[in-house]
Amino acid sequence: KAPDPTVPQTKAKPRLLLMGQRRSGKSSISSVVFHKLPPSETLFLESTARIQKDSLNSFMEFQVWDFPGQIDIFDNPNFTFDMDAIFGEIGALIWVIDAQDDYLEAVARLNTTILHLQRGYPHINIEVFIHKVDGLSDDYRLDIQRDVTIRIQDELSDQGLENAPVNFHLTSIYNHSIFEAFSKVIQKLIPRLGQLEAMLTNLCRTCRFEKAYLFDVNTKIYIATDSTPEDMASYEICSDYVDVIIDFTEVYGSWPRSQQWRDRLEGEPWSQPLDDQVACEWAESGMVLAEARRPIMLREVDRFLALVAIMKEGSYEKMPQINMNVDVVVKGLTEFFEITKNKDVVAAP
């Protein structure tokens, strides 16, 4: 029997759908965030002709579908889309609006889309990316955001849909805003997020950290942080720190050493396998900022995740003790994700 589309499918991988007008920046976004394309090279991207489906194997498997801008899936005389196949699974619709362009048509199409979705698939989060805001003044950005929000909310309330899950983000591929926005979008799809946040909040308290983030290393999306207030500056420095580590890892850690090298290092006077000569099997790193000698630390949790934290002034001397506490939390996080992986991803009931 056919599944009821209004109930999200439980076996599936969460799905992020990227939609919006042509040239609004959808392909650029997915290339920059998920394929590490340098933002300047998006100038060379070709227009997308068909739905581009990406599967991402990370701490949680999810899919990103990039839609060609010229196709309106709700109003297409040539072809009927299988709506259930597109929207039937838990996930989010990311609607990209080019803020440097005339956006009235984009907003109108978004409105129709929301109405369709609210009828058939109300569980889908609608995330509006007001995009390409680099080069626009702060005031102007806020003006656009206000204007777009009002246009959408008015339409929704005319239709009696005040509670539709619509969120707004100001984004650009030229800075961290696009990663921050994706972080917010993805966090809503993580089961038992509150428990993760509590673990980080606890860690901050016991180690006197200022701020801690759990990063998906490949995308630099943060999937959880502690309960202290949002802070773009901390996210930026932690995210750049992940970048530094990724670069060093690629250059010095991604090619095999010779057997000779290994034999020498495992022989006299050490006489121990390399694995036993190290304290930690995963990546661990720290750096001291010159100003106030404030340290930043990074610890890998598994192949995909890393914990990054900014510490308080002068805590560098207490590193050994801090490392012990971090060990405990890392163990907890590993267990958390093992449990999550074994169960199917289910939205909170």
Add this chain to the structure above:
Amino acid sequence: QLKKVKKQKVLLMGKSGSGKSSMRSIIFSNYLARDTRRLGATIDIDLSHVKFLGNLTLNLWDCGGQEAFMENYLSQQRAHVFSNVGVLIYVFDIESRDVERDLATYVNIISALVQYSREAKVFVLIHKMDLIQPTTREETFERRAAVVRRKTAEAVGIMHKQKPEQLQPPPPVDIDLQLFATSIWDQSLYKAWASIIHDLVPNLSIIETQLTSLGIAIDADEILLFERTSFLVVSKWTSREGERNPYGDRFERMSNILKSWKHTCSKYTGTPRNAEQFSDFEYKMGATFSMFATKFTTNTYILVCMPPGEARFNSAKLNVAAARPWFKFLDGPVVPPAGQ
């Protein structure tokens, strides 16, 4: 034998808008690539003295490239501009509409250089490569480089034909020319400038010898020594195993990474970009490798890449700290301690 403070006259030339002031600001004044959009055209010659380590001063002549200025350099100011030049850096904008004219100007500049500073080294940077499709970059560069090489040889040839008798000493048969593809948007800029700087650093052989001793003593796989402000690689040492590293661009890549990290820190702490931003860095990647970077002498940072292992790591850190005095001469024209 230790050499005293060296001053080097470095000419930075090329058509207006080709990117000369941009690269200078990024390498020596900690600008971000995007900040260069704010730079105005350089009027006449912008002279700056860049201190590099303790014993090298670069007299950087950033020569505004508008046509009227260029003509003036070649005529009235000819002797003034082209005498005593150590290095000429000539910048071509790859997107320029009028390649023939650019090349004609270049030939005139080379002639003037050969006339007044026959020993000068020439670095030609084919710039703004980011504007070329990634897949055709190499080919585009090679094609342009071949033209520049040919034109350079022609310029020297013309000097021989036209006025060899007037010139004392006679012009060189060939000139020392190196070409680079560059963009302010990636690490290529650091590769070019590290090569430019490399031959100018005094006492390079002493630095290299000391690095080698240090590398062997601490069992490192690679050591890089960076100048503290520009983060250009001053010198490097690599072990036999380290030579197997397939990333041939890693040195400029490290400069780029650390320099942009410095910007991140400065943005976060609100301290000036030129200020020292970080002191100690450690990274241990399980049983694969370890590395650390630290403030070394007053003018340098050192980055050490090592085999994994706690004991090895800790002793390497102590030994690097102990080796600081061997490198004191980097901070000024003083003789290193005897026995080193």
